[in-house]
Amino acid sequence: xxxxxxxxxxxxxxxxxxxxxxxxxxxxxxxxxxxxxxxxxxxxxxxxxxxxxxxxxxxxxxxxxxxxxxxxxxxxxxxxxxxxxxxxxxxxxxxxxxxxxxxxxxxxxxxxxxxxxxxxxxxxxxxxxxxxxxxxxxxxxxxxxxxxxxxxxxxxxxxxxxxxxxxxxxxxxxxxxxxxxxxxxxxxxxxxxxxxxxxxxxxxxxxxxxxxxxxxxxxxxxxxxxxxxxxxxxxxxxxxxxxxxxxxxxxxxxxxxxxxxxxxxxxxxxxxxxxxxxxxxxxxxxxxxxxxxxxxxxxxxxxxxxxxxxxxxxxxxxxxxxxxxxxxxxxxxxxxxxxxxxxxxxxxxxxxxxxxxxxxxxxxxxxxxxxxxxxxxxxxxxxxxxxxxxxxxxxxxxxxxxxxxxxxxxxxxxxxxxxxxxxxxxxxxxxxxxxxxxxxxxxxxxxxxxxxxxxxxxxxxxxxxxxxxxxxxxxxxxxxxxxxxxxxxxxxxxxxxxxxxxxxxxxxxxxxxxxxxxxxxxxxxxxxxxxxxxxxxxxxxxxxxxxxxxxxxxxxxxxxxxxxxxxxxxxxxxxxxxxxxxxxxxxxxxxx
Numbered sequence: 001x002x003x004x005x006x007x008x009x010x011x012x013x014x015x016x017x018x019x020x021x022x023x024x025x026x027x028x029x030x031x032x033x034x035x036x037x038x039x040x041x042x043x044x045x046x047x048x049x050x051x052x053x054x055x056x057x058x059x060x061x062x063x064x065x066x067x068x069x070x071x072x073x074x075x076x077x078x079x080x081x082x083x084x085x086x087x088x089x090x091x092x093x094x095x096x097x098x099x100x101x102x103x104x105x106x107x108x109x110x111x112x113x114x115x116x117x118x119x120x121x122x123x124x125x126x127x128x129x130x131x132x133x134x135x136x137x138x139x140x141x142x143x144x145x146x147x148x149x150x151x152x153x154x155x156x157x158x159x160x161x162x163x164x165x166x167x168x169x170x171x172x173x174x175x176x177x178x179x180x181x182x183x184x185x186x187x188x189x190x191x192x193x194x195x196x197x198x199x200x201x202x203x204x205x206x207x208x209x210x211x212x213x214x215x216x217x218x219x220x221x222x223x224x225x226x227x228x229x230x231x232x233x234x235x236x237x238x239x240x241x242x243x244x245x246x247x248x249x250x251x252x253x254x255x256x257x258x259x260x261x262x263x264x265x266x267x268x269x270x271x272x273x274x275x276x277x278x279x280x281x282x283x284x285x286x287x288x289x290x291x292x293x294x295x296x297x298x299x300x301x302x303x304x305x306x307x308x309x310x311x312x313x314x315x316x317x318x319x320x321x322x323x324x325x326x327x328x329x330x331x332x333x334x335x336x337x338x339x340x341x342x343x344x345x346x347x348x349x350x351x352x353x354x355x356x357x358x359x360x361x362x363x364x365x366x367x368x369x370x371x372x373x374x375x376x377x378x379x380x381x382x383x384x385x386x387x388x389x390x391x392x393x394x395x396x397x398x399x400x401x402x403x404x405x406x407x408x409x410x411x412x413x414x415x416x417x418x419x420x421x422x423x424x425x426x427x428x429x430x431x432x433x434x435x436x437x438x439x440x441x442x443x444x445x446x447x448x449x450x451x452x453x454x455x456x457x458x459x460x461x462x463x464x465x466x467x468x469x470x471x472x473x474x475x476x477x478x479x480x481x482x483x484x485x486x487x488x489x490x491x492x493x494x495x496x497x498x499x500x501x502x503x504x505x506x507x508x509x510x511x512x513x514x515x516x517x518x519x520x521x522x523x524x525x526x527x528x529x530x531x532x533x534x535x536x537x538x539x540x541x542x543x544x545x546x547x548x549x550x551x552x553x554x555x556x557x558x559x560x561x562x563x564x565x566x567x568x569x570x571x572x573x574x575x576x577x578x579x580x581x582x583x584x585x586x587x588x589x590x591x592x
Contacts, residue, residue: 080104083405254527414525
């Protein structure tokens with residue numbers, strides 16, 4: 001069970017405290033004691049925890065205003081999702097003098113989700129480099145994919161039995177893959193981050209770059225001054241909106257999606273799948289447009305869970321808006337804005353059942369009927385316009401804010417690369433910090449030095465802040481009271497800026513061209529012809545055989561990570577871009 005390393009078994013999960021560790025002279029003594037008892041130290045620093053994977057999860061974050069008014073944070077990670085937690089895991093596990101904080105908008109880290117992600121290949125390479133304990137824990141929690149079974153139905157009602165094709169997946173390009181519940185991946189990552197690192201209840205609204213740092217603005221919370229901020233705040237990123245006022249925002253991709261996780265150990269609730277199996281139910285064969293009318297995925301999600309997902313094309317977002325007592329969804333509801341859906345929407349189960357019945361999908365229908373409506377998650381699929389198409393990069397104008405994960409490259413889930421590329425981001429940013437982190441970080445300071453006056457009065461605003469909705473608004477001489485800032489600088493502001501510029505440039509060189517190519521390929525799977533037709537035109541009029549070869553080479557290229565970041569030199573379809581065309585201008589400048 002969770003608890004302090006004190007020779008006792010705690011009946012309730014309790015994170016370690018300084019008092020509990022007072023008998024140890026330092027963290028190295030603690031590590032030796034833990035190893036002597038056969039326990040692996042999970043992360044350096046106070047608050048390190050040891051956790052049995054079957055025990056209840058403790059509160060993993062603080063909601064207090066803690067140290068935000070008194071100290072400079074070296075790396076402020078905005079967003080406690082998978083990308084932000086993965087980066088924190090990497091930084092916590094290194095002997096890097098860096099003071100890390102995660103600022104999460106929610107009151108606590110999410111533990112309930114109906115989402116599954118598929119990991120392997122490039123994701124595991126990145127995660128192994130971040131922390132050696134991550135991948136073994138994920139493999140233990142997930143389901144090794146063994147085979148895929150395709151069921152192709154006719155679009156005509158009352159047609160004959162669907163055509164079935166069984167495809168072994170082991171030994172195919174990309175290596176072994178595992179189906180994992182999103183919440184399990186989050187648990188594994190969160191358990192490797194000291195609890196004091198994660199601050200919950202911090203909804204970011206914008207930032208202001210100032211000389212020597214960046215001020216992060218939060219709703220109903222004090223500003224936070226950081227040397228470097230990492231925007232890991234998702235597809236609706238408020239920091240990206242501040243950084244790129246020309247960005248049109250999240251883009252609807254023409255697909256509505258419903259998914260759920262059903263606890264179904266050994267198919268005891270409903271006969272759904274074999275161990276490690278993925279079933280794909282398709283309504284009609286894929287035509288020249290590459291679009292299916294309806295598709296359902298049923299997968300082994302590990303831990304006794306079955307995952308299912310229904311996806312349909314829809315030109316406009318069509319969220320369920322059932323009138324109380326009504327289950328008639330013959331007319332699609334209409335909603336102009338990209339707001340709606342969520343977990344357990346009343347009427348969502350009846351709507352999914354109707355869609356499956358109309359398609360003749362009998363097996364998925366039985367699984368949905370066994371699923372509580374409270375477990376069904378509804379959403380419209382969104383992405384973000386690739387940064388190079390906006391003439392932008394991954395860094396802000398002052399180089400103090402970097403985009404990570406969905407904030408940088410939210411994409412259509414078709415190729416299954418959203419979480420995988422987020423972990424690549426975390427790995428590459430950690431490597432850049434290891435190479436270039438300034439020697440003047442707060443963690444180097446042994447004796448805090450009081451700061452007289454307001455830092456805001458000494459520093460000139462460089463950017464814009466945001467309102468409560470994340471919209472950019474001009475900064476009007478933004479000032480913040482940080483009366484006890486720590487750490488006498490061991491280098492000048494200019495030297496620190498140069499070091500951070502090197503961090504941004506190395507990170508961008510490793511990521512920008514790759515993520516933009518991935519986003520465009522993923523968008524070919526979307527449901528809007530206005531998006532996918534121009535993209536497919538650039539690849540030429542490919543035969544079905546060439547389309548399959550292109551996808552196979554795509555998987556092979558990604559599996560080479562961290563080698564060949566921009567393309568596979570041996571690939572017909574995915575060679576590296578010509579020299580000088582890796583990305584468009586817009587990132588950090590050598591003249592910053």
